[in-house]
Amino acid sequence: MAQYTRISGSVGLITLKNPPVNALSAVVRQGIVDSVERALGEPEVKCLVICGQSGKFCGGADIREFGKKMTGPPLIPVFHAIEAAAKPVVAAIEGIALGGGLELALGCHYRIAHSKAKLGLPEVTLGLLPAAAGSQRLPRLIGVPAALDLITTGRHVTAAEALQLGIVDQVTDHNTVDAAVKFALSVAGQSLDARRISTFPCPRLSNLDAVFEAAMQKVRQAARGAIAPVACVQAVRAAATLPYAQGLEREKELMATLFTSGQARALQYSFFAQRAVGRWSMPSGARWDTSKPKPIRKAAVIGLGTMGRGITVGLAQAGLSVVAVETQEKQLMEAKQAVSGMLERGAKKRGVSPPLGNISYSSNIKTVGDVDLVIEAVFEDMALKKEVFQQLSAVCRPGTFLCTNTSGLDIDDLASQTPNPELVVGMHFFAPAHVMKLLEVVYGPRSSPQAVATAMQLGKVIGKVSVAVGNCQGFVGNRMLSPYLSQANFLLEEGATPEFVDQVLEEFGFAMGAFRMSDLSGLDVGWRVRKAAGLVVPGKPARMRQGCRYSPLGDLLCEQGRFGQKTGSGWYQYDKPGSRVAKPDPWLHSFLEEYRARHGLVARRIDHQEVLERCLYSLINEGFRILEEGIAAGPEDIDVIYVLGYSWPRHRGGPMFYADMVGLTRVLERLEFYHQAHPDVPSLQPCNLLRKLVASGTPPIHRWREVIKKVHSQL
Ligand SMILES: CC/C=C\C/C=C/C(=O)SCCNC(=O)CCNC(=O)[C@H](O)C(C)(C)COP(=O)(O)OP(=O)(O)OC[C@H]1O[C@@H](n2cnc3c(N)ncnc32)[C@H](O)[C@@H]1OP(=O)(O)O
Numbered sequence: 285m286a287q288y289t290r291i292s293g294s295v296g297l298i299t300l301k302n303p304p305v306n307a308l309s310a311v312v313r314q315g316i317v318d319s320v321e322r323a324l325g326e327p328e329v330k331c332l333v334i335c336g337q338s339g340k341f342c343g344g345a346d347i348r349e350f351g352k353k354m355t356g357p358p359l360i361p362v363f364h365a366i367e368a369a370a371k372p373v374v375a376a377i378e379g380i381a382l383g384g385g386l387e388l389a390l391g392c393h394y395r396i397a398h399s400k401a402k403l404g405l406p407e408v409t410l411g412l413l414p415a416a417a418g419s420q421r422l423p424r425l426i427g428v429p430a431a432l433d434l435i436t437t438g439r440h441v442t443a444a445e446a447l448q449l450g451i452v453d454q455v456t457d458h459n460t461v462d463a464a465v466k467f468a469l470s471v472a473g474q475s476l477d478a479r480r481i482s483t484f485p486c487p488r489l490s491n492l493d494a495v496f497e498a499a500m501q502k503v504r505q506a507a508r509g510a511i512a513p514v515a516c517v518q519a520v521r522a523a524a525t526l527p528y529a530q531g532l533e534r535e536k537e538l539m540a541t542l543f544t545s546g547q548a549r550a551l552q553y554s555f556f557a558q559r560a561v562g563r564w565s566m567p568s569g570a571r572w573d574t575s576k577p578k579p580i581r582k583a584a585v586i587g588l589g590t591m592g593r594g595i596t597v598g599l600a601q602a603g604l605s606v607v608a609v610e611t612q613e614k615q616l617m618e619a620k621q622a623v624s625g626m627l628e629r630g631a632k633k634r635g636v637s638p639p640l641g642n643i644s645y646s647s648n649i650k651t652v653g654d655v656d657l658v659i660e661a662v663f664e665d666m667a668l669k670k671e672v673f674q675q676l677s678a679v680c681r682p683g684t685f686l687c688t689n690t691s692g693l694d695i696d697d698l699a700s701q702t703p704n705p706e707l708v709v710g711m712h713f714f715a716p717a718h719v720m721k722l723l724e725v726v727y728g729p730r731s732s733p734q735a736v737a738t739a740m741q742l743g744k745v746i747g748k749v750s751v752a753v754g755n756c757q758g759f760v761g762n763r764m765l766s767p768y769l770s771q772a773n774f775l776l777e778e779g780a781t782p783e784f785v786d787q788v789l790e791e792f793g794f795a796m797g798a799f800r801m802s803d804l805s806g807l808d809v810g811w812r813v814r815k816a817a818g819l820v821v822p823g824k825p826a827r828m829r830q831g832c833r834y835s836p837l838g839d840l841l842c843e844q845g846r847f848g849q850k851t852g853s854g855w856y857q858y859d860k861p862g863s864r865v866a867k868p869d870p871w872l873h874s875f876l877e878e879y880r881a882r883h884g885l886v887a888r889r890i891d892h893q894e895v896l897e898r899c900l901y902s903l904i905n906e907g908f909r910i911l912e913e914g915i916a917a918g919p920e921d922i923d924v925i926y927v928l929g930y931s932w933p934r935h936r937g938g939p940m941f942y943a944d945m946v947g948l949t950r951v952l953e954r955l956e957f958y959h960q961a962h963p964d965v966p967s968l969q970p971c972n973l974l975r976k977l978v979a980s981g982t983p984p985i986h987r988w989r990e991v992i993k994k995v996h997s998q999l
Pocket of ligand 1 (some may be wrong): 347416560756
């Protein structure tokens with residue numbers, strides 16, 4: 285709702301009340317209309333202030349109303365009524381003014397912001413554009429280049445930047461409503477002619493075409509197929525070239541296409557999924573709301589390689605005390621220098637001082653005796669990790685949580701090295717660990733709910749989106765990647781090239797195709813894992829392992845020392861080791877031809893559809909297995925992992941959402957088709973849960989959990 289009160293006798297105060305973010309639901313919109321009307325009708329009222337309750341101005345349109353039947357007054361006439369008011373209306377912006385929230389403020393005549401407030405038009409991140417006249421008012425207020433930046437990226441700006449850009453008129457460190465009331469009284473009675481943004485001409489640009497061409501090129505490059513950023517540029521162009529009323533018409537037209545698009549659905553699903561993963565549950569019944577985390581004030585990181593350094597930086601930046609341990613003195617010194625550099629660069633960007641004093645460095649593992657939680661980040665080798673866990677068990681005080689940063693080793697096996705396996709969880713960070721948002725928190729059968737809650741909470745403290753998953757080979761992300769990569773390899777055997785496979789996957793929206801990604805990660809990583817799994821054994825039949833099809837192509841490249849970017853060659857060639865520019869490699873092409881000839885394989889023409897379906901549907905099928913086994917609690921968990929950790933295009937929601945969009949019946953049919961053609965590839969065999977979902981009438985994704993529950997209860 286919106287509550288109307290009178291303060292200081294002559295100020296009408298409208299307070300938006302819709303927790304948690306005062307979104308502009310139908311009731312709130314109606315409340316604003318009624319309150320404005322009332323205030324304008326009261327002769328004693330000289331001016332109005334609009335604010336939000338609980339220190340939050342407004343989080344924008346109510347996203348939960350999208351896709352439902354529209355009720356209540358639409359936003360644009362509400363904002364026009366405010367702008368047309370004959371009494372000054374001042375927005376008192378505390379906390380947030382986002383999307384429709386900022387558009388509401390732009391409809392007001394003045395804007396006063398608290399110094400800690402964040403403002404922005406993030407509609408693009410939900411597959412939309414600021415279609416409550418934001419795309420038309422903002423360029424008129426701050427000019428085309430700045431408006432293009434804000435509207436196409438959706439980034440939030442601080443109050444200080446908003447002041448500098450001219451979005452707000454004043455910033456205060458004190459009570460914002462008081463400041464706004466004072467301000468409103470000071471301007472009451474003054475002409476409002478120069479305060480109605482819709483009447484402003486859009487600031488002229490001499491190089492208008494060049495600015496819009498550059499903007500379009502930039503968004504097309506960054507968008508990976510997303511349509512909203514392109515529509516945002518078009519809407520701002522309308523503001524720059526058309527009268528306001530016609531610009532609004534164009535905004536409406538563009539929004540109509542976006543509003544019902546699959547991309548908007550995917551992005552809005554992704555928004556809620558990212559929040560839903562915080563409400564984790566375990567098959568044991570333990571849950572986020574019944575498991576209390578322990579506060580972590582001091583943590584230790586063991587092993588200061590690339591991952592350990594990133595984790596140390598993340599912890600220190602979040603204000604924790606960190607003991608950073610590396611047993612080799614030389615590596616310890618190098619790591620100290622690298623970590624300090626990372627902290628200094630990060631602090632410079634944020635305009636704060638680097639938290640160098642939060643870290644103490646040591647070459648002695650015994651120095652971790654007084655920490656609350658340890659994150660072991662030594663080399664990915666089970667024997668080494670076990671040794672470290674034994675040492676930790678001897679030196680840590682009782683109750684210390686022992687976490688391992690592994691990308692797929694058995695958490696339970698590690699836990700068995702300690703007298704308190706309930707304190708052990710996996711914390712799978714993604715490189716670079718201080719940048720990537722994703723954290724897989726992996727619980728073993730003996731991990732306590734409190735250990736999981738603590739790791740999840742710590743993830744939040746250091747700014748990660750944490751997803752709780754069960755223990756299995758590769759956990760969720762890497763386990764699903766395995767069939768995807770296998771298919772990519774099989775496609776090469778059958779006639780495709782790495783360039784073609786990557787092109788198809790990149791057109792789908794991945795930042796990198798399977799081969800360019802493998803070159804970046806290092807081919808030796810997977811080689812080591814396959815060796816440890818007993819798959820790389822000389823003398824074994826070349827293309828079969830344990831009765832299943834196996835492609836040794838990656839192993840053969842590694843045997844040649846081709847580990848990817850770091851060695852200057854892998855699936856592609858690079859100018860020099862470490863270079864990032866992948867070029868097609870004639871050597872690789874002849875190698876593939878020779879390989880096919882040696883194994884009697886005849887190259888055939890493989891089309892775009894086959895590459896996509898085999899790579900993606902095998903990955904999705906593994907996702908269904910993961911759900912069936914209870915390794916992930918719901919499809920949102922998998923989708924968040926893929927969007928944040930594996931560059932799955934956000935505007936496609938994630939693999940499970942994509943399967944829902946394609947239609948489960950279609951996915952099942954195509955898997956059946958490919959499995960018939962490749963009966964020796966088990967990952968193409970449709971899993972039981974997928975069959976069950978189709979048999980139960982293909983419910984929409986938000987109802988899959990009901991079927992999953994039934995499957996679990998039958999097990
Ligand atoms: C038809 C009109 C056409 C166009 C014009 C206008 C369009 C829009 O305004 S679209 C919406 C634009 N606004 C946003 O994109 C803001 C989205 N929200 C956020 O970025 C964040 O939630 C926040 C910065 C506002 C707050 O962050 P934080 O404090 O970390 O809390 P949470 O993110 O966990 O959110 C708490 C809770 O609130 C729900 N929520 C947030 N924003 C909205 C919203 N606009 N509508 C409905 N619900 C919202 C969020 O989902 C959380 O609830 P759950 O945990 O239950 O999911």
